[in-house]
Every structure is written in structure tokens, then in C-alpha cells.
Amino acid sequence: METYLFYTNMKRRVEALTIVLAICLITIFVRCQSNETPIQQLVVALNGDSIEMVFVKGGTFMMGCTDEQGCDCEDNEKPARKESVSDFYIGKYEVTQRLWRAVMDTDSILPFNGGCEDCPMENVSWKNAQKFIGRLNAMTGKTFRLPTEIEWEYAARGGRRSKHYKYSGSNKVDEVAWYIGNSSGGQYGEAGVPRPVGLKKSNELGLYDMSGNVWEWCGDLYTKEYKQGGKSVYPGWPFEGTYLFFRRILRGGSWGGTAKRCRVSYIDYDIENYSDEYGGFRLVMELNFSK
Structure with missing residues (x-):
């Protein structure tokens, strides 16, 4: 016992x-x-509102048609190539209607989904975005701008924390993006609309809606058709004053587009004075003005 x-x-x-x-x-x-080291963030106060910026440590990465994109790549994404980028800050969210009004103090541009304060500001042309940024810089004493295409894709891929996803933060589009497959048919059966920022899962850097919701303007001219291997096919192109000269890059896809367009490498473009309900923008802030 x-x-x-x-x-x-x-x-x-x-x-x-x-x-x-x-x-x-x-x-x-x-x-x-x-x-893992915590992600560094910076908050810029503005007229009772604030702009949340995320620090992106620079580095080298493969841009364009990388393996995880599979057979979805368009010709202008090819070939995949190595690119380098310096440190910068980028907006945690797309510019919202609330932030737009805090800076512009005007309703001269009416968003498609008006009255949704936390929804992205859309119906914004590249030129409209530049006016907003100019006024914002004057108000804050800092240097904000649109991201370069390389900066945008580096951040969308997660920078140095990248897990090599097809979309920004996941291989499953519904986890991270508002697009045509999930932006309509809500509680009241409403048609598709942009949604409030930050509702989906963030990417590796803590950035929201880099895939879907609204297209995001980049600062760059679109030059894919007349460049080969990074060199101009016709010296002097794009000719200033022509249609080609005014085309600007758009990234990220939108609430009205397909999942394919929400991929981190997908490239779209339009003339710089064009606007519609699918297009908005996200801010970058120069590092040397962040203190």
C-alpha cells in the first residue's frame, strides 16, 4: 500500500x-x-488631428515580378530586379477625409463616399495631392511628399521585415484588402464603397490598406513603355508637353478592382490631372525633417 x-x-x-x-x-x-525590435512611429499633430507615420529602415530588395506573384505578373512588372532605398517615414494609413479637411479647409473636392471621416480621401488627382502636400508642409514646417515607386513597393512588401507575401501583409487578399470581391453587400446590401482605413490586417511594418481600398499616387512619371533595361529607348523621352509626360504611377489596387491589381508588384498609371472614386494617396516624410 x-x-x-x-x-x-x-x-x-x-x-x-x-x-x-x-x-x-x-x-x-x-x-x-x-x-523583434518594435516598429518606430512618429505622430505629427495638426489642427486637432494627427498624422501617424511609420519609420521604414532602408535596404535592398527584389522589386517587380518575384516568385510569389506566380503567373499574375504583367509585362511592366518584369523582370524582377534589385533596388535599394534609404530610410524614410510613410503614413500608417491613407490620407483620410478628416485629414484632408484639416489641411485644405475646403469642400472643393467631393469624395464619392462623402461623410465617412475615417475613409480615405478619394477623387483626388496627382495635382490635387501636390497642392495638399504643399499646404501641409507650410503648416507643419516638415517635408512631406508622395512616395517614389520604389519606396512604395519596398514598404508594401514589409521592408526588412518582409515575409514575401503576394499582397501587402498576406497571401490571402481578403485578410488585408478591400477590393471588388468584398467591398459590397454589407449589412444593408449597399454597393461597393471605400471603407474606413485600418480595418483589415496590417502588413509587416504595421501599415494598413497598402493593398486595396484606394489606389495610391506615387511621385514618379510612368516610363515603362519607352525604357528598356532602365535606359531610354529614345533620348529625350518623355517629351515635355506630350500626353506621355504627364502620366504618373498608381499602386495598390482599389475597392472597385480585382484581387490581381492589389498585388504588391502591380503597376497602374494615369495622367496627373485625372481623378475618380478609386484614387487617393499616402504620405511620405523626409527623414531629416522628422525630429
Whole structure:
């Protein structure tokens, strides 16, 4: 009887010790998983509102038609190529209707989904975005601008934290993007509209809606058709004053587009004075003006 009790007590102690060790191992694993350096963020106060900016550490990455894009690549995404980028800050969210009004103090541009303060400001041309940025810089004393195409794709891919997803933050488009497949048929059966920023999962850098919601203007001219291997096919192109000269790059896809267009490497473009309900923008801030 005593031997049996001793065996039973020892068995219970071993089981208890095993549970404790398992908990310790889980705790250590979780701590290791969360060991990554916290993402640096900066908040710029403005007229009772604020602009949340995320620091992006520069680096080198493969841009364009990389392996995870599969067979979806368009010709202007090819070939994949190595690019480098310096440190910068980028907006955590797309510019919202609330922020637009805080800067512009005008309703001269009426968004398609008006009255949704936290929805992205759309119906904005590239030129409209430049006017907004000029006024914002004057108000804050900082230097904001549109991202370059290389900066945009680097940030969308997650920068140095990239896990090489097809979309910005996931291989499943519905986790990270508002697009034609999920932007309509809400609680009241409404038609598709842009949605409030930040509702979907963020990417590796903590950026929201880099895939879907609204297209985002980049600062660059679109020159894909008349460049080969990064060199101009016709010296002097694009000719200033021509239609080609005024085309600007758009990235990220939109609430009214397909999943294919929400991929991190997909490239669209339009003339710089064009606007519609699918297009908005996101800010970049120069690093040397961030202090």
C-alpha cells in the first residue's frame, strides 16, 4: 500500500513538473517570437488631428515580378530586379477625409463616399495631392511628399521585415484588402464603397490598406513603355508637353478592382490631372525633417 502511494505521488509530481516545464517552454517561445525590435512611429499633430507615420529602415530588395506573384505578373512588372532605398517615414494609413479637411479647409473636392471621416480621401488627382502636400508642409514646417515607386513597393512588401507575401501583409487578399470581391453587400446590401482605413490586417511594418481600398499616387512619371533595361529607348523621352509626360504611377489596387491589381508588384498609371472614386494617396516624410 505504501509503495503504491509513493508511486502515485511521484507520478503526480512528474506530471505537474511536466506541465510547469511545458508552460515555461511556451513562455520562452512567445518571448522569442516577440523579440523583434518594435516598429518606430512618429505622430505629427495638426489642427486637432494627427498624422501617424511609420519609420521604414532602408535596404535592398527584389522589386517587380518575384516568385510569389506566380503567373499574375504583367509585362511592366518584369523582370524582377534589385533596388535599394534609404530610410524614410510613410503614413500608417491613407490620407483620410478628416485629414484632408484639416489641411485644405475646403469642400472643393467631393469624395464619392462623402461623410465617412475615417475613409480615405478619394477623387483626388496627382495635382490635387501636390497642392495638399504643399499646404501641409507650410503648416507643419516638415517635408512631406508622395512616395517614389520604389519606396512604395519596398514598404508594401514589409521592408526588412518582409515575409514575401503576394499582397501587402498576406497571401490571402481578403485578410488585408478591400477590393471588388468584398467591398459590397454589407449589412444593408449597399454597393461597393471605400471603407474606413485600418480595418483589415496590417502588413509587416504595421501599415494598413497598402493593398486595396484606394489606389495610391506615387511621385514618379510612368516610363515603362519607352525604357528598356532602365535606359531610354529614345533620348529625350518623355517629351515635355506630350500626353506621355504627364502620366504618373498608381499602386495598390482599389475597392472597385480585382484581387490581381492589389498585388504588391502591380503597376497602374494615369495622367496627373485625372481623378475618380478609386484614387487617393499616402504620405511620405523626409527623414531629416522628422525630429
